[in-house]
Amino acid sequence: MQVTDIIFGILGGLSLFIYGIHLMGDGLQKAAGDGLRNILKKLTSTPLLGAIVGAAITSIVQSSSATSVMVVGFVNAGLMNLTQSIGVILGANVGTTVTSQIIAFKLTTYALPILTLGFVLNFLCKKRFWKFFGLFLFGLGLLFLGLKLMTGVVKPLGESEAVKQIFVNFSHNAFLGVMVGAVxxxxxxxSSVTTGLVLALAAVGLLDLSGAIPIILGCNIGTCITAILASIGTSVSARRVAVAHVMFNVLGSLLFIVLLGPYKFFIAKTSSDLLRQCANAHTFFNVFNTVLFLPLAGLYAKLITKLVPGKDVIFDWEPRYxxxxxxxxxxxxxxxxxxEIVQMARLSKEMVADSMxxxxxxxxxxxxxxxKKEAALDNLQTAVTDYLIELTQKNLTRQESIKIPPMLHSVNDLERIGDHSENLAELAQRKIDKKLIFSKEAIVELRGVYFLVNEMIDKTITALNTNSHDDAAKVLVIEDKINKLTISLRNNHIQRLNDGKCKVMSGIVFLDVISNFEKMGDHLTNVAQAVQKGLQWKARESSI
Incomplete structure (x- = not known):
């Protein structure tokens, strides 16, 4: 067999293998619906429960990296703390070993039937579950087909003494194996791709258990890179999650390298089949690691906090009043x-300020x-809405009852300002990423409309605090100014485009910013009109 045939055979088989893993995860995730992120967010109150949930979700999405990225995102948003995240990531490490256990069943002979069944289900079934379960089976078939192709191509290499000697080095130098696996x-x-390659090489006799275990240990270190990349530019807490992930995988790998002899002896007793032994080496390492670190999650979190110092801006997620x-x-x-509605208005003002x-x-x-502030705003919206709905169950007078709908609308309007702030933040990020240039005139104009919106929020807060018709009227005056200004700004923008002073991409972003400001003005107007028409209960001192 030519060298090029071997190279392209390995690459082709590896491509099928990787794509198969992707389809398996995608199929099961879609078959399960949109609840995986909600499960991960809600059912992680203790490290043990987090580990169980992390293992279950990772076995579904077929990627510990995907789970760890979700965890980093939740911690960055303040929805999960460091101790909870440790449990989830430990569980994710266990869940990712499911792929290697499936491979060890040696179902490569049935790759094409599995592929066919998956295609038929995905192509013919209308029900969501069976359609995406078919996609999972199609991916599983591709995985075994890729593995079959790789083992077939590398089998002749098993007869080469020179090639055998290269892999023998992994048996004699554990640190070399760890480095190769990590890279x-x-x-x-x-890590599933690396363990798949290890199993393919073991199947043709190029790797024994002594050489396979260090590479498998190394792949547990290498899988941390995704979480590290996801944590760049995030909060201190999110960076701690990435460091925690790296540390317990590195420490666990070093411990098992020291105990490599006894560990190899133990794994050899778990099965007489080399492929199953390799799969078990991957699984038992992560199970032992989880059992070791999980009881110490609280202390471990404190250690990571000291290693990664700093404080995050903490938002009060719970309502105050x-x-x-x-x-x-x-x-x-x-x-x-x-x-509480005033708190929402103040938070929305901060979001507009941050985005600008x-x-x-x-x-x-x-x-x-x-x-983070958008999540806080959503939380306040839910809390105020639930509170007002509960208030409707009380014995209210007619005058009291008619106040609740405009208050609910005001809550929604303020939350929408948060959404528009997110839009502005995305436009700001696009401006930074694409290095968009704006003329001095455009920047001055944007500052002007931002100034009016900011003033409009201040007037709205005043109107809410005073319940004053006159104060609410001042908000509507500013709304009229914003509407006139945005018309003028669009005309100025068209003129700059005609004069060649403005780039098209910058112009699109400019118009989007103006549009978001205009919509903020509309929502603030709704709140002011609610004060004018429906929120005129008697202002009074209270003991809250």
């Missing part, structure tokens, strides 16, 4: 709800705060 996994960003006992006094409950700081000054740290 390969970092490149492919999948919505006390349940106040529901018995509707007037006081209305006061409490209004104060990013846009005008290139402040990426300010942009990084937007998603």
């Amino acid at each position: 390969m996994t970092a490149v492919f960003q999948s 919505l006390e349940k006992h106040l529901l018995a006094s509707p007037l006081v409950a209305f006061d409490a709800s209004t104060k 700081d990013g846009f005008l000054n290139g402040n990426t740290r300010a942009l990084a705060q937007i998603s």
